[in-house]
Amino acid sequence: MDAAEIAVLLAGAALIGFVLWYFFGERPAVSAAVDPSGVQEIKITVKGGYSPDMIVVRQGRPVRLDFYRDETASCSERVVFGDFGIARDLPAFQTTRIEFTPDQPGEFTFACGMNMLRGKLVVKPADGSPGMA
Numbered sequence: 382m383d384a385a386e387i388a389v390l391l392a393g394a395a396l397i398g399f400v401l402w403y404f405f406g407e408r409p410a411v412s413a414a415v416d417p418s419g420v421q422e423i424k425i426t427v428k429g430g431y432s433p434d435m436i437v438v439r440q441g442r443p444v445r446l447d448f449y450r451d452e453t454a455s456c457s458e459r460v461v462f463g464d465f466g467i468a469r470d471l472p473a474f475q476t477t478r479i480e481f482t483p484d485q486p487g488e489f490t491f492a493c494g495m496n497m498l499r500g501k502l503v504v505k506p507a508d509g510s511p512g513m514a
């Protein structure tokens with residue numbers, strides 16, 4: 382092998398690594414900020430996906446999710462929190478507020494209406510309950 386072939390191999394390996402990371406890698410989880418009234422707030426940008434797509438909150442406190450839909454692609458026109466019985470239309474270039482209080486710890490998926498775009502809400506057990514992380 383000459384240097385050019387080695388360079389091509391390395392570039393190919395880097396590309397494969399990037400693709401694996403892009404589709405399967407763990408995204409950083411983002412913890413909600415708590416406002417003075419105790420509401421856990423987070424802003425989520427909707428554009429070909431949810432950003433952030435992993436949100437960490439505490440059980441038993443109200444959660445306020447502000448979804449800003451930064452596109453008109455029909456895929457993202459609806460967001461569904463199946464575990465919470467919430468399905469909401471997201472008008473383009475507007476912020477849609479969704480509020481609820483998670484009363485169970487666990488991991489809950491949210492998704493677009495076709496279940497293609499996905500995000501995860503991680504509810505940590507309330508302070509003082511067993512198994513607190």
Ligand SMILES: [Cu+2]
Pocket residue numbers: 455456457493494495496497498
């Ligand atoms: Cu979709």
